[in-house]
Amino acid sequence: MKNFLSLRMLDLCSRLFIMLGIDYPVMRRILQVKLTMDQRRVPTIFEQSKSKEGNQFIKSLGLYAFYGLILIPFIMFGDYYLFQMSLVFAMMMFILMTTMIADFSAVLLDVRDKNILNTKPVDQRTVSMAKVVHVCIYMTQVTGAFAVVPLLVGLFVNGALFTVIFLIEILLIGMLIVVLTALIYIFILQFFDGERLKDVINYVQILLSVGIVAGYQVLVRIFDFSDLNIDFTFQWWHLLLPPIWYSAPFEWILNGNSAGYIIGYSILSVVVPIVAIIIYSKLVPSFEQNLQKLLQYSGDNKRKAHRLDNLFAKIVCKSKEERTFFRFSTLMMKQEREFKLKVYPSLGFAFVFPFIFLFNEISMNGFGGLPGSKYFLTIYLGNIMIPAVVHMLKFSSNYKGAWIFRATPIHDESIFYRAALKAFLTKLYLPLMIVLSIFFLSMFTFRIVPDLLVILMTGVLHALLSFKLLTNQTYPFSRSFEFASDMDTAKNIILMIIVGLFGGVHYLATLLPYGVLGYLVLVLIAALISWKLVFSAKEKRSPAGQT
Amino acid sequence: MVNQDEKILSLSNLSMSYGGDPVLKWIDLDVYPGQIIGYIGPNGAGKSTTVKIMLGLVGGYNGKVEIFGQDIADGDPSYKQKIGYVPENAEIYDNLTACEYLTFTGEMYGMDPETAERKALLLLDKFEMRGVFHTKISSFSKGMKQKVLIISSLLHDPDLLFLDEPLSGLDANSVMIIKEILAQLAAEGKTIFYSSHIMEVVEKISSRIVLLADGKIVADGTFAELQAKNEEGTLEEIFNQLTGFNEHREIAKSFVSIVREGGS
Incomplete structure (x- = not known):
């Protein structure tokens, strides 16, 4: 096991831990094991080699450093610190909170710890401290990667004092985020059981990953228009916005603005994290107790109504077997958390992107010309997610259950694929497009109905193409998510370009009289033929897996 | 050798509830070395809860639990030094290799890493698992994982062992080895607390049988004593009798008839 750099750094404060009554060598050993496991978050299943070791985490740190670049313009822009730094800290809190919840829930909520560590003659406080330090090491690394370039830029542009304040503020924010996340978990666990907590975490993860992308777009746009003078008038509810607390010290110390509210914010920025830590340390014992709930299955034993699913199954599937697998696929998409986590953000993007580009246009040229224009074609951006989701249909966290595909006495195996794709189109794609269409119809009037139909049909065609290119005869929901990232980039780019192609032809078609209707007929025929071609009946594969 | 008269473990008036109905109701139990x-x-009788209380995994019980003469409620975890535990659900950090995991748990019991590693390798070798010492546990079969857990519970030479269904996933030959190991450890004065649902094994290896039903101890004694008090028969039959269960035939019959319904 490696002697991690972070542990050697920690050794410098070993005295402090010993003073707190912590068994330092034991804590260090637990941390070493935990860090080793973090590196191997990707569990090996097939090979026994160490091929995937190490680099995963370093790579992700690189990505954070890249995200950090987005802060630079806000730091360099001028000396409206209250405004600029609020934006900087808002983004920072958002990113840190996301990572904390997305990547670190597993650590905070690891129930194995209890059976493995608490059965050993180890003090509970040492175990708890190991957990806290583990989270802190992780946060330091992520925050460090994220903030290092902005800090350097700040040093050169705004001077040393700026950098010192920045550094302290970052530390405080890091603390606040760690404790805040833990407090949220404590709160949820207090009132709900583990299953509900997992659901909440799942939805927070989905929401945040959409929020990051959409939030950037929105923030950048706000920034464009407010490049005049920024006046800040104090409102009481501003006190509820932590990013402003953290920007206040810059205003106070660097701009010499010592208005009462500025000093108030600055005090809050220091006091709140400390108070939060005190509350946290008081609540930790009950948290550890409530963690037991994660092991309890108090799922309510109620039959869920699937009438709508059954109706859809009857409409889109011919045979009984296909209907069965359609319903199965629908359930997998609806109920599997990891699947939702990988797929729903793409759906969120698909929903948000058309609007972002549309608002861009509105903000530049006003709303007046919109209804007559061809900007409804931005809906095509919604189709970009299709290849990614179709790719995901192969994966499941319960991939081991896929033996059922082989064990069932079904001859025509194309129905597995057909059912999964149909489930995606009717349960995920169609609702999304309907909602988007309602918004777009309200903006562009009913004249775009044929266009929307064209877009819908190209979506089906696109799904079929993606399926043909990406699935390679893998049963739906039959592989571990570990391999979900091995998407063929070249194929993926081709599939993205295809969206542009469909959109481009669509644009040209609008220039011709009856062009759109002609295009619609064309796409419809193409979709029908390719459906037949892609899903021609296949015999079940030989056990060796070759066709 | 440990003094034979000294109580290793003593539960007095132990009761416990998770909010609602009590899981354990005023349990008294004394256990001596070598037993x-x-x-x-039956499922849900409170077996796991008892073990978890004794290991300090669950708090909030009423009554007194003494292990090696120490009241475990005093918050000092050092009594766990001489305890080994094989958990029920095979919980293990399976991203670690067998070597890493065993060394780690050994160190948690206060062993030095070199000794722990050397002993772990020797013990794995006895199960013919030397070749996977540096392989991640996640790639192990159920039986191999179980052997790692058994070794990790014994590595530090504990005086008291808690085994929760320790034979699950092991093949017949390995089962024979483990049973023999347990017998020899007991002969050395070690105390073993063995929970299982497989009555044949319990009947053969136990020197004393404690039957828990509905949170109470309903039988306590050697197998021969239990046979004397109840109708003669196997432990399974005594178990059925004491837990008031005699409908297995009827249930099976109606189960099969449902299976047959509309089948081809």
Whole structure:
């Protein structure tokens, strides 16, 4: 096991831990094991080699450093610190909170710890401290990667004092985020059981990953228009916005603005994290107790109504077997958390992107010309997610259950694929497009109905193409998510370009009289033929897996 | 050798509830060195809860639990030094290799890493698992994982062992080895607390059988004593009788008839 750099750094404060009554060598050993496991978050299943070791985490740190670049313009822009730094800290809190919840829930909520560590003659406080330090090491690394370039830029542009304040503020924010996340978990666990907590975490993860992308777009746009003078008038509810607390010290110390509210914010920025830590340390014992709930299955034993699913199954599937697998696929998409986590953000993007580009246009040229224009074609951006989701249909966290595909006495195996794709189109794609269409119809009037139909049909065609290119005869929901990232980039780019192609032809078609209707007929025929071609009946594969 | 008269473990008036109905109701139990206690009972009788209380995994119980003469409620975890535990759900950090995991748990019991590693390798070798010492546990079969867990519970030479269904996933030959190991450990004065649902094994290896039903101890004694008090028969039959269960035939019959319904 490696002697991690972070542990050697920690050794410098070993005295402090010993003073707190912590068994330092034991804590260090637990941390070493935990860090080793973090590196191997990707569990090996097939090979026994160490091929995937190490680099995963370093790579992700690189990505954070890249995200950090987005802060630079806000730091360099001028000396409206209250405004600029609020934006900087808002983004920072958002990113840190996301990572904390997305990547670190597993650590905070690891129930194995209890059976493995608490059965050993180890003090509970040492175990708890190991957990806290583990989270802190992780946060330091992520925050460090994220903030290092902005800090350097700040040093050169705004001077040393700026950098010192920045550094302290970052530390405080890091603390606040760690404790805040833990407090949220404590709160949820207090009132709900583990299953509900997992659901909440799942939805927070989905929401945040959409929020990051959409939030950037929105923030950048706000920034464009407010490049005049920024006046800040104090409102009481501003006190509820932590990013402003953290920007206040810059205003106070660097701009010499010592208005009462500025000093108030600055005090809050220091006091709140400390108070939060005190509350946290008081609540930790009950948290550890409530963690037991994660092991309890108090799922309510109620039959869920699937009438709508059954109706859809009857409409889109011919045979009984296909209907069965359609319903199965629908359930997998609806109920599997990891699947939702990988797929729903793409759906969120698909929903948000058309609007972002549309608002861009509105903000530049006003709303007046919109209804007559061809900007409804931005809906095509919604189709970009299709290849990614179709790719995901192969994966499941319960991939081991896929033996059922082989064990069932079904001859025509194309129905597995057909059912999964149909489930995606009717349960995920169609609702999304309907909602988007309602918004777009309200903006562009009913004249775009044929266009929307064209877009819908190209979506089906696109799904079929993606399926043909990406699935390679893998049963739906039959592989571990570990391999979900091995998407063929070249194929993926081709599939993205295809969206542009469909959109481009669509644009040209609008220039011709009856062009759109002609295009619609064309796409419809193409979709029908390719459906037949892609899903021609296949015999079940030989056990060796070759066709 | 440990003094034979000294109580290793003593539960007095132990009761416990998770909010609602009590899971354990005023349990009294004294255990002496060299005993292999077969701790049996129907699902939900409170077996796991008892073990978890003794290991300090669950708090909030009423009554007194003394292990090696120490009241475990005093918050000092050092009594766990001489305890080994094989958990029920095979919980293990399976991203670690066998070597890493065993060395780690050994160190948690206060062993030095070199000794722990050397002993772990020797013990794995006895199960013919030397070749996977540096392989991640996640790639192990169920039986191999179980052997790692058994070794990790014994590595530090504990005086008291808690085994929760320790034979699950092991093949017949390995089962024979483990049973023999337990017998020899008991002969050395070690105390073993063995929970299982497989009555044949409990009947054969236990020197004392404790039957828990509905949070109470309903039988306590050697197998011969239990046979004397109840109708003669196997432990399974005594178990059925004491837990008031005699409908297995009827249930099976109606189960099969449902299976047959509309089948081809």
